[in-house]
Amino acid sequence: MAPYPTTVYNPSSLAGHWTWSDNFFGRGIMLFYVFTEVAEATHDFWFSNKTYADIDATSDLVFGDGTFPMSKINEDEWDRVNSYVLRRIVYGDGTPHPVFWPKFLDWYKSTFPGLGIAVMSSNNDCIRRCQYLAPCAVCQPLCGVA
Template sequence: MRSLVKLQYMLAGVAAARECGVATYTAEQVIPSTAIMDGLTPPVVVGDASNLLSPPVLDLGGVWWIRYQPLDDSERGDLSWENPAVKLYAHGAFEELMTFADASSNSSTLPAEIGLAYNRMHHWAYTDTFNSYAGRIFNAADEVDTPIHMTFGNATHGMLRATSPDDQWLITKLDKDRWRRDTVFAADGPVGGARVSYILTRVVREDGSPHPTYFEAFTSYMGARQLRVHATDNVCLRRCGAWAPELTCQVPQLCDMWCELSGTWCA
């Protein structure tokens, strides 16, 4: 397992050295004031009163950790932490942070339909593992404003539009700073009604300050890993940048030429 991890980091390092349109951050730089002090744009936009269109009662401000590992015994319950697929996904550190900033909403009260534009720059954070690099390439196939559709009937329960009509994607409020996301697969599907869960955990509060408990847990979990985020909404760099020579990032004409040559991705 350790050799596999080393190989992932080596491959990710090779990829990162030539990847266009992506910025790298430490876990500590998730706090906006820290990133700004270091001369950087904060990695993930903090959801606050200026950009949150969702009903205020949902309290979706801040930055949220997509957490696939329990922090203590009280969280184990009926969650699928020991599911092999969950453990593999968590080990690969595919995606770590997200924000509800700039999500659209058809109402300021409940019930409400919310469209989460997860693919915009500085709205979703990945890591420097090779698995995460591959995931960013996969998501580059989506348009920047492709939304995740969410329906909230009340302040504690919601549902996401699943990729399969036979599956259920549920979201349930545990407390002020935690939401449980359950994916329940169809009973007659290939995984026979399996449940895969994670906990959305607020690590940065709406005012940009670190959560007193969960931010430290997040930085401890990240260790030496770094965060990587889309730093541009340019379609060319999103879809072709990871495969293009690094020089294309520095010369716009070369970027345009590369996009024309790789028309399948950039059409």
């Protein structure tokens, strides 16, 4: 919302806020992020106006200090210019989008047959790192509550 320019600090690294395919590649990306970012890290959107934003790279190690442009298509879609279209599949209250959620499920099932979706399950950075090295029975006493 106005006034512009404005910044939105998106907590996309928190538990349940981002997904990956539950395979070697997806788990590898998750492993990378738990050892290079903290759970409270934000994914910052720098809005010039209500229809255009530059997004900070999620990882300086991979993307440098770059930003990426996004422009609004409609209320449910944004064009990550020259890359992909970001579509709302779930509303903020957790209800599925009537058009894009079913399309997402169809795409996911055909792209990753038989695989689930992986998410970060904790905002505790110690738990997030420890789970790659040891079972929960070791991590929880060491790190505290998930």
